[in-house]
Amino acid sequence: VSEDERGVRHLVAGVIEADAEVEGHIDWGRRFDHMQQHSGQHLLSRVFVNLRGAATIGFHLGEEECTIDLDRADVADKDFDEAERRVNELIFKNIPVMGTIHSAEEYEAMCRDVDGPDIVSRLPEKGENGGMRSRLPAGASSVRVIEIEGVDRATCCGTHCRSTGEIGLVKILGMERVRQNARIKFICGGRALRDYSAKHGMLRTLASAFSTGWRELGDIVPRLVEENRELSKSCEALRTRLASSMTGEIAAPTGAVGQFALVKRIVTLAEGVSLKDIALSAREGENRIVLLGVAADTGLLAFACSPGVPLSAGELMKNCVTVMGGRGGGGKDFAQGGGGDPARVQDALDEAERMVRETLE
Ligand SMILES: [Zn+2]
Numbered sequence: 297v298s299e300d301e302r303g304v305r306h307l308v309a310g311v312i313e314a315d316a317e318v319e320g321h322i323d324w325g326r327r328f329d330h331m332q333q334h335s336g337q338h339l340l341s342r343v344f345v346n347l348r349g350a351a352t353i354g355f356h357l358g359e360e361e362c363t364i365d366l367d368r369a370d371v372a373d374k375d376f377d378e379a380e381r382r383v384n385e386l387i388f389k390n391i392p393v394m395g396t397i398h399s400a401e402e403y404e405a406m407c408r409d410v411d412g413p414d415i416v417s418r419l420p421e422k423g424e425n426g427g428m429r430s431r432l433p434a435g436a437s438s439v440r441v442i443e444i445e446g447v448d449r450a451t452c453c454g455t456h457c458r459s460t461g462e463i464g465l466v467k468i469l470g471m472e473r474v475r476q477n478a479r480i481k482f483i484c485g486g487r488a489l490r491d492y493s494a495k496h497g498m499l500r501t502l503a504s505a506f507s508t509g510w511r512e513l514g515d516i517v518p519r520l521v522e523e524n525r526e527l528s529k530s531c532e533a534l535r536t537r538l539a540s541s542m543t544g545e546i547a548a549p550t551g552a553v554g555q556f557a558l559v560k561r562i563v564t565l566a567e568g569v570s571l572k573d574i575a576l577s578a579r580e581g582e583n584r585i586v587l588l589g590v591a592a593d594t595g596l597l598a599f600a601c602s603p604g605v606p607l608s609a610g611e612l613m614k615n616c617v618t619v620m621g622g623r624g625g626g627g628k629d630f631a632q633g634g635g636g637d638p639a640r641v642q643d644a645l646d647e648a649e650r651m652v653r654e655t656l657e
Pocket of ligand 1: 334338442452453454455456
């Protein structure tokens, strides 16, 4: 469906013969949803005019959410609460909604009717008193006005509920500031019900996961986040201690290459301790060359040397990790690799020792 100055056009897939009779069908689920969202918007726009003198300058009916843009940005949370309360009060009163067509003269008279309800405009320009502008665009002979009885009148060509009760419910979801305007997100009717069901379902799942009622979640979750933070901290401290105590045994030299101490081992990692941590601790000191491997589900290698050792751990890794069919690399003082055949980790370490001896002896 598209719209231009010649009117609304429905594009169809096939060719329709001239003078052929066609039958159109309304997708009622979609239409009623749009009626609910749009009629809810009329009410919401009216309530924000009354509450904060904020006029609606834009409306978007999205697939998931709707938005209105207000002509001021200083709208606060308490305004949402109050606007939502007032809108739903008008829904509960089940007020009739009527669409009527008026001539330009009738329309202008309606705009002068100071005793009538304040009116909010859907025309692009604002009227003198923040209401409907009092003249039609040039060339227009009539105008359609939607009146929510005693509450709001607006020029509009959209589809609307027959009474406010059909809107069902309006829920404001939040706000973002867009330039000088407040963009209010909201949903109405069936969308609000589905949103409630989804959120209720989620709360029930969460409450049951914590074996509590949903009202308690607000206290429990922040407490758990705090506890989790504390646990992470002590876990980190324990890992560091564990790594250093493991390093004590692992760092004992297994041999020497000239003036350099060689540490060459296959190790078993404790939970939470990384091979990198151990290799870096084991190279601490002077003239140390550390070649460590893990033969678990896959092979892992970590090579490290003390600063000043004339070796490149990265080069060594590149050449040796291929022995076990893995990939890896690194810098001069530390390198790691993995992903290879765990049965060939020892071969990779032997090759590394051979290359170290070749370079240094
Ligand atoms: Zn409308």
